[in-house]
Amino acid sequence: MIIVYAGLLLGVLGLVFGGVLTFAAKKFHVEVDERVNQIKECLGGANCGACGYAGCDAFAQAVVDGKAPIDGCAPAGAKGIEKIGKIMGMEANVGERLVARVICQGTHGIAKDRYVYDGYKSCAVAAGLAGGPKDCRFACLGLGDCQDKCKFDAITMENGIAHIDPDKCTACGACVKACPRSVISLMPESQNVIVRCRNSDVARAARAVCMDACIGCGRCKKECKYDAIVVENGYARIISEKCTRCGECAAVCPCKCITIE
Amino acid sequence: MIKKTFKRGVHPHIPGGGKKATRDLPIEDYVSDSVVIHMAMNIGAPATPCVKKGDPVKIGQVIGTPNGFMSVPVHASVSGEVTAVEDIPYLGTGNVKAVFIKNDFLNTWEDHRPLGDVEQVDPSLIIPAIRDAGITGMGGASFPTHVKLTFPEGSSCDTILVNGAECETHLTADHRLMIEESRRIVNGLRAVMRAVNVPKAIIGIEDNKPEAISAMQEAVSDREGISVQPLKTKYPQGGEKQLIQALTGRQVPAGKLPIDCHVVVLNVGTCAAIADAVTEGKPLVSRLTTVTGCVNTPKNLRVPIGTRVEDMIGACDGFSEEPGKIFFGGAMTGIAIPNISTPTAKSTNGIVALNEKDARSLDETACIRCGxxxxxxxxxxxxxxxxxxxxxxxxxxxxxxxxxxxxxxxxxxxxxxxxxxxxxxxxxxxxxxxxxxxxxxxxxxxxxxxxxx
CATH class of the missing domain: 1.20.58 (Methane Monooxygenase Hydroxylase; Chain G, domain 1)
Structure with a gap:
């Protein structure tokens, strides 16, 4: 008999609490703009914080409130931003998709090592010990500060430098902020001709620390028919808007520091 | 006598604290044929080099002029010719300017004027003399000493503490200095006491240095107001705040300086340098450095500032085995140096070379919450x-x-x-x-x- 009473008691309790909860849910219902949920579904969903808000929820709310721009979420991509634009009834001004790229080719054996570093695994710490384990003061240190910050698993460390998978990259910019040497920059995805060095030292000093350093010789600039290359601060830079991705510059670069992805 | 100490701390398990090899060796002089003197000798703004390639220099000549109050001048430590003024990578971030000098072994000094006996000299002249002599804290932090002795508005000092604890493993430079040159330390301390008008000073020494304690006790016996206090051997007894707690019982509040507890702490090496600056008018151009670890003959060397590590290792008959890491300072707080051509600075109290087995880094595992x-x-x-x-x-x-x-x-x-x-x-x-x-x-x-x- 006891088991029946127990069952009945629990059943009655369940009904009472269920009734209370239903009442509370109806009585204290909070109106949520359905657009918030719709926008949330278009976002990257990693709570990466690149937008400057506490997470995806907060960003979606801010968009609905008109505080955040509709293209504020980089991981959402062009399609996501278009969708958000539709939800908000605004014209989405979608530019080309950006990806983060590592501006350094100083792998082990190419860039000269200053010393063997086996301390705390952080580029920021290594950079503070005798100017870093590589002789080049512009080099990627390859200890993975960017990897730690990447929420999309797009960064791997290969042979002493970072490597970014362009398919996984959402251009959130977390790695750009994390890098103590500023070797990562965001570029348009179609920009596949890249100068992979930013050593602003004079040619002799740059070449002394890395086999693949840009020495600012200007061969690429002479070769370029579209006036898309400038050589300043001792290294070459490609102007994305003018570049036709012909790749002529990469062919003549004596230091092999212009690459085609 | 009661041995004072602070709460908590550790006892490093190195036999004799790693000091056995050099603790009984007298100080030796060593001068190399070239030095590299960098300009970031102190915390704060680095000095600006004021010599150029080809200039002849004398010992004690100013080669770097200070930038601002938190900076001290840098002096040539050998006589000879400047061979280069270049950027070199040093221990911290980025490059520092350095002056390369080739030694001519003539040992010619720049004119220097002694202020006189520490008990007679005009007290107002002492702190400017300390600044002009380029003296920074020689325990390791390189804090400019004249800044430490210039008290901020509204603060006062009642005791000067002298740090002879040398709790760091392997190092014996301060130990030997206290035994062999205790008079110099006391002279420097008296100069500071007169300069800041403080009648009381305590010298704290760990009890693993009984010879140093008795030497210092003898040296202070005829001076008023100075006492020697043995301390328990424990790491980090020579930490500034730990020393203050052990010697005076006062605790320095978080984010405050010792002067907020009315004390000033000076290293014994700093006191000796101050004595030279006052009684002889000589700037800080050399210092005592312990070279130990895997070298054939460990030594306590007095070297001109800017001597390269490789030269000092050479003076100790080279490495006894392949070194894994070389530190400036002891094994607990030392900073690994990137290569053996790194020059020493005013704060380099020891060079410790560890073999590969001792220097290996172990992988970390998860915290087990043992406390x-x-x-x-x-x-x-x-x-x-x-x-x-x-x-x-x-x-x-x-x-x-x-x-x-x-x-x-x-x-x-x-x-x-x-x-x-x-x-x-x-x-x-x-x-x-x-x-x-x-x-x-x-x-x-x-x-x-x-x-x-």
Missing amino acids: RCVAACPIGLNPYKIKVAADASDFETAEKLHVMDCMLCGSCAYVCPARRWLTPSFRFAKDKITAERKAKAAKAAAEKGGANQ
């Missing part, structure tokens, strides 16, 4: 909690847990059975928080400037 780090921390922090926050780059939490009061003594990492890399994390967090604070201050200053316009 030994908490029991070891001389400041009373929660190292295991700070480590979690610092590793997650949660610097706000780390700051709330008082990471800024950590002095990076390494006691927690030393006792950790899980081999957690605690100290490097704290250094990282401290650097980040300091940089953040600086950026904030700069921003505030810029905003203020904008409002004024």
Whole structure:
């Protein structure tokens, strides 16, 4: 008999609490703009914080409130931003998709090592010990500060430098902020001709620390028919808007520091 | 006699603290045929080189002029010719300017004028003399001594403490200095006492140096107001705040300086340098450095500042086995140097070469919450909690847990059975928080400037 009473008691309790909860849910219902949920579904969903808000929820709310721009979420991509634009009834001004790229080719054996570093695994710490384990003061240190910050698993460390998978990259910019040497920059995805060095030292000093350093010789600039290359601060830079991705510059670069992805 | 000490701390398990090899060896002089003197000898702004390639220099000639109050001049430590003025990578971030001098072994001194006997000299002349002699704290932190002795408005000092603890492993430079040149230390201390008008001074020495204690006791016996206090042998007894707690019972509050507890702490080496500056008018151009570890003949060397490590290792008959790491300073707080052509600085109290077996880094494992780090921390922090926050780059939490009061003594990492890399994390967090604070201050200053316009 006891088991029946127990069952009945629990059943009655369940009904009472269920009734209370239903009442509370109806009585204290909070109106949520359905657009918030719709926008949330278009976002990257990693709570990466690149937008400057506490997470995806907060960003979606801010968009609905008109505080955040509709293209504020980089991981959402062009399609996501278009969708958000539709939800908000605004014209989405979608530019080309950006990806983060590592501006350094100083792998082990190419860039000269200053010393063997086996301390705390952080580029920021290594950079503070005798100017870093590589002789080049512009080099990627390859200890993975960017990897730690990447929420999309797009960064791997290969042979002493970072490597970014362009398919996984959402251009959130977390790695750009994390890098103590500023070797990562965001570029348009179609920009596949890249100068992979930013050593602003004079040619002799740059070449002394890395086999693949840009020495600012200007061969690429002479070769370029579209006036898309400038050589300043001792290294070459490609102007994305003018570049036709012909790749002529990469062919003549004596230091092999212009690459085609 | 009662031996005083502080709470917590550790006892490094190195036989004799690693000091056996050099503790009984007298000081030897060594001069190399060239020196490299860099300009970032002190905390604060580096000096500006004022010589150029080809200039002849004499010992004690100013080769770097100070920039501002927190900076001291840099002097040539050998006579000869300047062979280059170049940027060199040094221990910290980025490059520093350095003057390369080739020694002509003529030992010609720049004119120097002694101020006279420490008991007779005009007290107001002493602090300017200390600044002009380029004296910085010689215990390791390189804080300009004249800044330490110029008290901020409204603060007062009643005791001067002299740090002869030398708790760091392997080092015996201060030990030998106290035995062989105790008079110089006391003279320097008297000069400081007269300059800041403080009648009382205590010299704290760990009880593993009985010869040093008796030598110093003898040297102070005819001087009024100076006493010698033996301390228990424990690491980090020579930490500034630990020494203050042991000798006076006062605790320096978080984020405050010793002067807020009415004390000033000076290293014995600093006192000796001050004595030279006052009684002989000579600037700080040489210092005592212990060279030990895997070298054939460990030595206590007196070398001109800027001597390269390779030359000093050569003076000790080379390495006895392949070195794994070479430190400036002892095994607990020492900083690994990038290569053996690194020059010494005013704060280099020891060069310790560890063989590959001793220098190996062990992989860290997960925290087992045993709490030994908490029991070891001389400041009373929660190292295991700070480590979690610092590793997650949660610097706000780390700051709330008082990471800024950590002095990076390494006691927690030393006792950790899980081999957690605690100290490097704290250094990282401290650097980040300091940089953040600086950026904030700069921003505030810029905003203020904008409002004024």
